[in-house]
Amino acid sequence: MNSRLAILLALIWLPLTAYVMFRSALGAHGSYLLLPAIPSVIVLYVLALRSWRESWVAMLGATLVCFWLLMAVTAPYLPLLDPNKPLVPLVTPGGIRHGVLFLLGSDLRGRDVLSRTVWGCQRVLVWGITATSVAYVVGAGAGLIGGYLGGWWDEFVSFASNVLLSFPVMVLYILVLNLLGQSGFNIIIAVTCSSAPVIMRIVRGLALDAKSRDYIQAAQTRGEHPLWIMLVELLPNVRGPIIVDACLRLGYTTVAITTLTFLGLGLQPPDPDWGLMIKEGATAALLWKYSYMVIVPALSVSSLILGFNLIADGMREMSLRD
Amino acid sequence: MNEHSLLPRLRDQLNAGLMDRREFVRFAALLGVAAGSAYAMAGLSAPVMAGNTLPFPAAEPGAKRGGKLRIGEMVARMDDPATYNWNEMANQTRPMLEYLTMVGADNVVRPMLIESWSPTPDLKTWTLQVRGGVMWHNGEELTAEQVAWNIRRWSDPALGSSNLGLSTFAALTEPTGEKDSKGKPVRRPLKNGVEVLDRRTLRLNLAKPVLSVAEDCGEFCTLVVHPSFKAPLSRNPIGTGPYTLAELRVSDRCILKRVAKTTDGKDFHYWGGEVFLDEIHFYHYEQENQTAALASGSVDAIYELPVEQIELARSIPGARILSVETAQTLCCRMQVDVKPFNDIRVRRAVVKAADNAAIKRLVFGEHGLVAANFHVAPVHPEYFPLPPVARDVAGAKQLLREAGYPNGIDLDIVVGNNDGPWQQAACEALRDQVKEAGINLAVTVVPATKFWEIWTKVPFGATSWAHRPLGTMALAQAYRGGASWNESHFSDPEFDQALSDAEATLDVAARKAKMQKVEKILQDAAVVIQPMWRPVFILAAAKVHGYNAHPARQMQLNKVWIS
């Protein structure tokens, strides 16, 4: 079960990430990269529905998240207008101009809102998932080192995480992004700095707890390498709470990316991005008539975050019931 | 006062139809003819001015005294007027300190603290007459010695004032012959550059002929301070204007109150006639928030209305949108000494693949004017209309093939949005256009502060150039070989010679002909893609009167009143 899940996730995440980060290098045929991801998303969704049958909350969350995943991987194949090409400015949703239908209207510069929304979710998903994953790798690694190895390692890791935890999150993001410059990769670093300490604490606690367990001591007696013990024996047993935390963290990271882009510190234009759409909508179109420019991206990002939150809530509910 | 010797020639040209009336007024004013007389000579009715020598528009009938004007603009520090780098700093200071001359919204220069000016025919010696009866806030009267002190200060290279980029003050310096560590020649002030003749007369002895002395004295950094000035200005502002500083909190508010008494107890008498507002309040609002603030009634007028917010502005009941065409533009300039732009075929290909008119339409709609890549605007008096650059995608592809890029080329343009997001919109439009010629242009947006660190270093960058009253001014600062703001590293001795030639010519027909040569060289060299001249919009509530849009965004508030 585990390896199937891992393969599915890799089939979705790797092509999508490669597509978003290296699109210019891949050229016109880059969209073929996404083909294996499309059936993977559908399979993932079916699996999620089956395992979370008892919690309609988790199923709803899975639906929302998989919907956006599907949008992200099929974006090049959908019959959408060019998201960056200015056509007719300020068309209200459902309007037809020059024979072109703008289902969700067009923004201030004339770009189609629907296509920008669909293409925008690629960036949010890729950077959000990547950043969270890196934070997990770093945080879990640090936690395992500190919890299992103890001694000086533990002191050092704990102190470093305390330093990072002493900042309010936004302050940390602003400092890191101002120092390193604004780009997607630096957002990963910023998110890692803010999330890894918390993850480290969780994993460290679990590692400390598990260290005294029998199966660990058995492995030690067997003479297994500490790294092997950490990864193979320890980690799988702490899966449950980590998945719940991961979903919540994905939600927070998505909010952070959107907010940072809004402040001008995050992903840079010109490609479509929900935070950017909200920002452009906010400066130019504060009229009720044009508020669709803000409502559409706001609803999109909210639904994605809602999806993550619902999955987390549903899983917690299910684990409580057991 | 004696008529200037060159005036009959100007009149002849006007009569022969070689110059239009508006240009005549400009040039006559530059020569020191009072604006009213110049308009009269041209057979035009002058905009009604309050008296022949006052630079302000006449007060509207029904103008009421009293009240306070709340303006939404970014509130900046006020340290040293000679080193101001934000327009907002000058706007806050302008009601308190004044200029020697004032460039109006119609681009005509009028006397302010200088009553009249007259050059010799070779345009190297200028005699300036200081206005009498101008009172400082400390009770003293303005003298020529004080004006001379200011001018000497502006032309001192050690101060680092951007005024040195203006021809007049650059012509008051000379090279010492040494070079500094950056390789730039070191300059020092001319020994007898500024000469005080008597209490109200001074003379400028310039190293080269300069046409634009009067206009240079109205640039935003040339505010006249009292010789007792010590930075920062905000601690003790002594000026000649009708207002003084009551409170300054940077990024928060700047409060100005009308001056009633001088610091030694006398009544303050303002030379410029009646002033209506009791107080002027500047409240700090970021650029994108100003319109919303006006919509909520928190302010009565704002610094600038960005073109993206025009819809929002239109929905505010009673608010007036005012606009003016300017010589402000976007220069997408290529560095001619860096690969691949060192090959003129590549540059020409990029220029040919662009469609300037389409970019203007996309960004500014029906406002603004189309430009043709030679950085002289229709609002400039010496503008020579060259034929527009026609879009030619096939030709662009051909040129690229010849230059060795048969499969197209990848380029990167850096834009800092230092004047607003419209710059990015223009670059993105350019990107879409040149794609058809096989040029993959990546638009890199950097924050404005970052942009200023790298603007002279990037091979392909998009800089916004501010409005200048004369066409030669921007050319001298940006394209003359070795100029400090020459971001494209363009260096053509023929161009430099032709430009100097044009700068020294008063005769309009000959000047225009000379400008034709200058413009053609620059256009053919394909150094810059300059799609449009942008318009400037401002917004004011219905109760504000006399508040006009100025092409250089200078707020002139002396005759504004509130109903």
Added chain:
Amino acid sequence: MGNLIVRRVTQMLLIMLTVSLLLFAIFDSDQFREKVAVAELGGFGVATLSAGDYHEWLEKKGFNQPFLVRYGQWLRAVLHGDLGQSIEKDVAVSTLLKESLANTAILAFFVFLIMIPVSLTLGVLAGMNVGSALDRVISIAAVFTTSIPQIATAVLLTVILALGLGWVPAKSAMTDGWSFRALVLPLLTLLVYDIGYLVRMTRAAMAEVMASQYIRTAVLKGLPYRRVILRHALRNALIVPVTLIFLELNGVLSQVVVVEVFFQYAGFGRMLFDAANFGDIQVLQAATLVAVAVAVGSQLLSDAAYVFLNPRVRFA
């Protein structure tokens, strides 16, 4: 307990020292000096200055001394209470800090004033009746509001309340003097998220307590329902939410950055944002120290409250 405080405070001082040293080192590079020069003199201005004049300007600003010397000077000044001068705003950092902290404190005061009673009540009600219609509505609303990024809430509230209905000013710059109406939009933006968050946590804690053995025993024993709730359940259920409220002090400091920048409210978050963008290092140092103090302080208060309220830990 006293031990805990001493340990935490020592750790806090150590962290402050580390952080300030790091910040100082990072902001001391040539790149940042040029950034400040550009911000002060303007891009065109810096290009005009010759290399000699640029160095003179740097000297005048005090940028030329070696790093450790400047750090030592700063440290000594701070210990004497002088936090330096803001380069951007030309005002003493301590004045700036005091005013902006006061403004943020006012905003935070109102946030907590409304948030605490409202979310605790709603959370308890929902937790008491798990599965009922009331619970469903409250839970869905809470999850929904915590899923909307605050910038989206801010923009939508501006469109509806400020520009649409005109009830409140669109920006909170307080141009006409302090007025509560100008505070409404930032307040609502913060409340929408915070109330939702606290309701979820309270509901979860209450539900857990309601399902616990001793409560069920008390109900079966025949005790009046209300007494059961008020005397037994609440006390235990509110432990976690109360500790979370203390942690919210730190959370508000973070949320307030976005809200203040968008609404132009002159508080701590906006000061920090401006300073970070400009490279105004004295302000940034001072603000970071305050942020660290608030974070550690709120954690300390939260832990102390937990120990105080949780009898199992207190009498352990």
